[in-house]
Amino acid sequence: MSHRIYLLPPWIRIWHWTNALLIITLTITGASVHFADPNLPMVPFELATQIHNIAGLALTAAYVFFVVANIVSGNWWQYVPKPQGFLTRCLRQMRFYAWGIFRGEPHPYPPTPEANFNALQQIVYWFVMYILMPLLLVTGLVFLWPEFAPKSVFGMDGLLPVAVLHYLVGLVIVAFMVAHIYLGTTGHTVTSLFRMMVTGWHEG
Numbered sequence: 001m002s003h004r005i006y007l008l009p010p011w012i013r014i015w016h017w018t019n020a021l022l023i024i025t026l027t028i029t030g031a032s033v034h035f036a037d038p039n040l041p042m043v044p045f046e047l048a049t050q051i052h053n054i055a056g057l058a059l060t061a062a063y064v065f066f067v068v069a070n071i072v073s074g075n076w077w078q079y080v081p082k083p084q085g086f087l088t089r090c091l092r093q094m095r096f097y098a099w100g101i102f103r104g105e106p107h108p109y110p111p112t113p114e115a116n117f118n119a120l121q122q123i124v125y126w127f128v129m130y131i132l133m134p135l136l137l138v139t140g141l142v143f144l145w146p147e148f149a150p151k152s153v154f155g156m157d158g159l160l161p162v163a164v165l166h167y168l169v170g171l172v173i174v175a176f177m178v179a180h181i182y183l184g185t186t187g188h189t190v191t192s193l194f195r196m197m198v199t200g201w202h203e204g
Contacts, residue, residue: 007116008200012075015066016197020177022059026052027174034167056140063133078115079129081122089119101186110204128176132169139166 008016032048043051070076092108097120100108109118117125139162142149150158187193192203 004201004203005111005113006200007111007113007202008196009073010200011069011073013197013200015062015069018062019059019066022055022062023173023177025055026059027170027177029055030170053144056137056144060137060141063137066129078117079122079126081119081126086119090123093118093120097183097186107204111202124176128173132172132176135165136169136173139163139169 029043029048029052032043033045033052035042036045036048042048070079089109096105096108109115111117142162143159143166146159149162152158153161184193184197185191187196188203196202
């Protein structure tokens with residue numbers, strides 16, 4: 001028998017879908033800029049550059065909102081990995097994703113209002129939101145205002161390591177997004193977790 005609990009307030013859901021739309025936009029336009037080919041454009045270079053810059057600034061604003069809202073609401077605690085039994089919980093969760101989920105086993109750590117995320121989600125989301133996202137945004141902003149980049153780094157043009165870091169972090173973010181969408185299908189039903197991101201109610 002399924003049960004429902006209210007987990008996500010409106011501000012988290014609005015931020016989540018805004019963030020998703022902006023990252024998809026940045027992925028498409030970033031690929032169009034990076035792999036520009038006049039004979040096979042995804043999005044014309046000039047247009048892709050303009051959209052990428054605007055979406056990047058919007059993502060920066062959304063991220064600032066996310067950080068401030070998490071502090072004000074106390075939701076930041078959801079992202080902090082809890083040390084007691086952390087490794088054991090991670091291993092149990094990994095076994096569930098790799099094996100138990102395909103055998104119909106119950107989720108080892110179903111979400112609650114006090115703990116929305118399991119141990120693996122906590123460490124991954126914390127790393128993505130508080131390490132990778134700031135790196136992505138800062139390197140992107142340096143490209144918008146290159147006068148803030150160092151003149152040179154180890155004898156190379158100062159923008160080169162910024163470009164490489166921005167590209168590599170972007171790839172990791174895209175890989176995370178793909179995995180995130182897949183894991184979104186592993187709820188009580190294939191669509192239940194996606195519905196939760198619309199309604200705020202988790203079905204277990």
